[in-house]
Every structure is written in C-alpha cells, then in structure tokens.
Amino acid sequence: MSSAGLPNAFSRGIVTTVHQGDCLVAANDEVTFSTVLGSCISACVRDNVAGVGGMNHFLLATQSGSQRDKYGDSARYGAFAMEQLINMVLTKGTGRKANLEFKVFGGGNIHSGMNDVGLKNIEFVREFLKNEGYRIVSEDMGGSFARRVMFKPQTGRAFVKRLESTDNARLVREELAIASRQKIKPVADDIELF
Structure with a gap:
C-alpha cells in the first residue's frame, strides 16, 4: 500500500470531484472521479470496449410531487441522473448498450432521523x-x-473508503437541508476497500 492508503497500482492522476447533481464522463486514463456519499447514490458506468466512463451523484430517487424544480429536470433526481449518465456514455462510447457495465455506491442510512x-x-x-x-x-x-468513492472511467476500477462518524455528521446536515427543501420530512467484486 502507498502512503496515501491506496494500492500501489492506482494513480489518482487528475482528480475531479463529482458533486450532488453532477454527471461527468471522460475517456482519459489520467482522470479519476471522486465523491463522498451518505444516503446519496453514485452510479459509475463504463463502456468496456471504448474505455469511456462516467459518474453521477443524486440524493433523491424522484422529485417531490408537491413542488417542481424551478430549473426543470435536475440530476439531483435518480431517473434523470441515470438517463443522463447512460446517454452521455453511449454518445461518447460505442453507442452499444451491451458494452455498458454498472457499479453502484451509496445509499447509507447515516442518520436515524431521516426516512431512510x-x-x-x-x-x-x-x-x-x-x-x-x-x-x-x-x-x-x-x-x-x-x-468516499473513487472511479477511473477509462479502466472501470472503483475504490471505496468507509468514513468515520464525523464525516457522517457533516453529510447528515447537508442532506437534511436538501431533504427539507424537497418536502421529505425527517422523523423524530471488484470494489477495493481502502
């Protein structure tokens, strides 16, 4: 293991953070996508023939029926985030759905006060x-x-580090703030762990 705690064969290269609502795609072997997830989900999709991959990051599966997003469809919502990522990888890759591989991360229950x-x-x-x-x-x-998830879009390698409770507390605050705006009511194989 290297001093950074990652396997020696892994070079971070150019690290690009994928924030909530983001969807990024690349084919460069120097690019690493990185994100931190609580209850959010990140899907990592790769065209295994073209060596093109991407990562999204969403908090909510669907948009609240009681309120429309003032910006229209948003990558904060699962269906849009998934369709956007798949279409971007297909467009930059071979265009063949059969060549896509999916790795999915997140969905932790990091705060007992949230409706899981x-x-x-x-x-x-x-x-x-x-x-x-x-x-x-x-x-x-x-x-x-x-x-914390790191994903190499060209090779499809993914690394996951499970975080301490202090990181959970910060994520809970952020997710509760977003959830309250969305009308969610709080209640009283080849993944390498590093």
Whole structure:
C-alpha cells in the first residue's frame, strides 16, 4: 500500500470531484472521479470496449410531487441522473448498450432521523437498471456509514473508503437541508476497500 492508503497500482492522476447533481464522463486514463456519499447514490458506468466512463451523484430517487424544480429536470433526481449518465456514455462510447457495465455506491442510512432515503435510493437504482435491462457488476450500498468513492472511467476500477462518524455528521446536515427543501420530512467484486 502507498502512503496515501491506496494500492500501489492506482494513480489518482487528475482528480475531479463529482458533486450532488453532477454527471461527468471522460475517456482519459489520467482522470479519476471522486465523491463522498451518505444516503446519496453514485452510479459509475463504463463502456468496456471504448474505455469511456462516467459518474453521477443524486440524493433523491424522484422529485417531490408537491413542488417542481424551478430549473426543470435536475440530476439531483435518480431517473434523470441515470438517463443522463447512460446517454452521455453511449454518445461518447460505442453507442452499444451491451458494452455498458454498472457499479453502484451509496445509499447509507447515516442518520436515524431521516426516512431512510438511502434505502429508497437503493431500491430505485436497482429497479431502474433492471427495468432498462442492465446488470450491476459490483456495488457497495447500504449500511450506516458514509463513503468516499473513487472511479477511473477509462479502466472501470472503483475504490471505496468507509468514513468515520464525523464525516457522517457533516453529510447528515447537508442532506437534511436538501431533504427539507424537497418536502421529505425527517422523523423524530471488484470494489477495493481502502
């Protein structure tokens, strides 16, 4: 292991943070996508023939029926985030759905006061991919912890680090703020862990 705690064969290269609502795609072997997840989900999709991949990051499976997003469809919501990522990888890759591989992360229940948004996100992403005819090749979802995920879009390598409770507290504050704006009411295989 290197001093950074990552396997020696892993070079971070150019690290690009994927924030909530983002969807990024690249084919450069120097690029690493990185994000921190609580109850959010990040899907990592790669065209295994073209060497093109991407990562999204969403908090809510669906938009609240009581309020429309003032900017229209938003990548904060699962269906839009998944469709956007798949279409971007298909466009920059071979265009063949059969060449896509999916790795999915997040969905932690990091705060007992939330209506297990993480579990709803996990159910959503599994159902979405199944309905679209895709298979998840690896995953690290659920639990009661936050995670840092790093993904190499060209090779498809993913690394997950489970985070300490101090990181959970910060993520809980951020997610509760977003959830309150969305009318969610708080209640009284080849993944390498590093």
